[in-house]
Amino acid sequence: MKDARLPRRLLLTGVGATAVVAALPGCGAGTSKAPAPQTAGSPTSRPPTRSRSGGEATLRRKIASLLVVGFRGEKLAGNDWIMKAVRNGLGGIILFDRDLKTNAPRNITSPAQVTALVKSLRQAAPGRLLVSIDQEGGQVSRLNPGNGFPATRSQAEIGAANSTPTTRTWAQQIAHSLTSIGVNLNYAPVVDLNLNPGNPAVGKLGRSFSANPDVVIKNATEEVQVHRAAGVRTALKHFPGLGTATGNTDFAVVDVSKTWQTSELEPFQRMIEGGNADSILVAHLLNKQLDPSRPASLSPAIVTDLLRGRLGWKGAVVSDDMQAVAISSKYGRDEAVAMALEAGVDVLVFANQQVYDPKIVDETVDNVVNLVRKGRLTEARIDQSVARVDALRPKR
Template sequence: MPVSISTLTLREKIGQMLLIGFRGARPAECDLIVRDIREHHIGAVILFDQDMAGGSVDTANRRRNIESPAQVKELLAHLQSQARIPLLTAIDQEGGRVNRLKPAYGFPESISHEELGKLGQLSETFRHAELTAQTLRSVGLNLNLAPVVDLDLGPDNPIIKGKGRAFSADPAIAAQHAAEFIRAHRAQGVLTCLKHFPGHGSAKGDTHYGLVDVTQSWREEELMPFQELIAAGLADVVMTAHVFNKNLDSENPATLSRAVMTGILRDRLGFQGVISSDDMEMRAIASHYGLENSVPLAIEAGVDLLCFGNNLSYHPDISGRVADIIVRAVESGRISESRIDASCERVLALKRKSGLFC
């Protein structure tokens, strides 16, 4: 049934701003995330196939959330049954190397953005994306953290070019393929997410491992796919990049920058939907700012949905820690409750759009 923001407590509203990763593949293994859903009211969960924080080099012992289609469906149905407000259930299923639902677990083969861009047939991009969306919908996933609309601008880029994640170096071509990807998902009732704003394609480093400065390499044209897709009404969610560009903000990386998130994305490009952070535990943020600083800064910048994959490092109490930081920021007057209301309402509107309240 529909949820009115006026009926929610402060902590319930804050919970809707949290996208949390967790350990466990079956209901009996999920006590901690169920606690977070019930007690911290988290609004979204993200699934991974491998546990990167476990320290094991044996992939068989790094099982995380995904074993088979039937198992994922059972897991997500269980988590939804625990939530008073239906959950956004997210995954990074771009295709190619960024692919959590692998054939080894019984899911269909996938193809990378780079391969689709080189193929150059928009109908094929739609067809492959439709298969992906059908797969997600069939197991209860309602948000694909894709497509990537970063441009293929640097042969030395380890995380975009190095993993075949960009459709093209041409912003118009990238936008065309992304539009087909999104339309295919919408036809199946699955939300999508443009990433990574304001562009990660020219970077020569990986924000998973540290701060990446794109001041000298970033180009204005990196905004163009975002601008075109937003103008076409095809942007459900936009994900931030943790890149630093002193020409856009002399102090903070994009995720923590009001000049970038509000000044450019909201005011200049007119995006009124949900802004999601990239994983706040990536070292570009975690090693330089810490939770107490980064969480309020991200909200002040304009971020609505704070992603903690809980996988690069694992903290069983991450939901409560982050919620407490936000509560303290509101109680101290640093962040107004109306600012929390704005983000919560955007998240709830996204859930209405996806049909979760039907």
């Protein structure tokens, strides 16, 4: 359904890549090129390993504050790698109920256990740690009856009811479970349009409120507002729209170039315009209508030109799992990190599920420091993300 506030050229469907790119100022193929390195004589250049406010140690801490990392353990000792990382300024952690590799419980076995786990991590943090989770409701619920939490209805069920009181009660139940254990960032709601009910990543799992943008926006807005009232931040996903996909980016490269519709931008744009977005999670999908070569999460054309420029988003942009097969198989971890930061992503999420790497924090920080040292990224670019991520952190 079209909305008068959304420019008509963004709602054109069934057009080719050239036409869509032409309709989006700044979203040409050339914008996907890496920014030119700063030279020693450029006005913005600085000594490569020095921070403006305290040397390389400060720069390392800034970079660490942009990372959200998964880990194994239902209880942690002070010398565990994740505890050390948190003490050294890691930005956040992500909780899972099951470990993908072992299929054993990972971080959550009971309300009392996970509450104690989160408390120990938050106490170790020198600042406001982001404690994050995927708690959408229905099948994508890390807190569930199997580990002592109440069952929740799916977004599809809530969208079918399309009742504000029903949605509010449902969202309050989710928010209560989150706040009871200390979570302050929920990777929800899904605002993808259910344009392909057979979609294995969205439609088949009941993760979309509806194919109707108005239903999606109404229910997602209510959920965001309920979370905010409880002191929990949210992330709208999966930008620029995963509703027509035929695969799952966690396990394969997903190309929506032939199926994606510009109407899929509508929930993101209208929620941004309405002030109902805390952060935006960008997907690893390939959409050649918007960028001829790079996946969305690594694309300046999609993150900077479209999301920030065309849609006016000023807040934090969150990556999907940076270890997902969709990007790790083609680019490798270090190059993907470089490209994501160049694209305009602020929060880099490493679920540590596809692979398990206790060195992920140190090695990623080393990588980004080296990118600054070589001039591929500037410290000013890092500072932009730090400011956005600091604004995302709840005050509580």
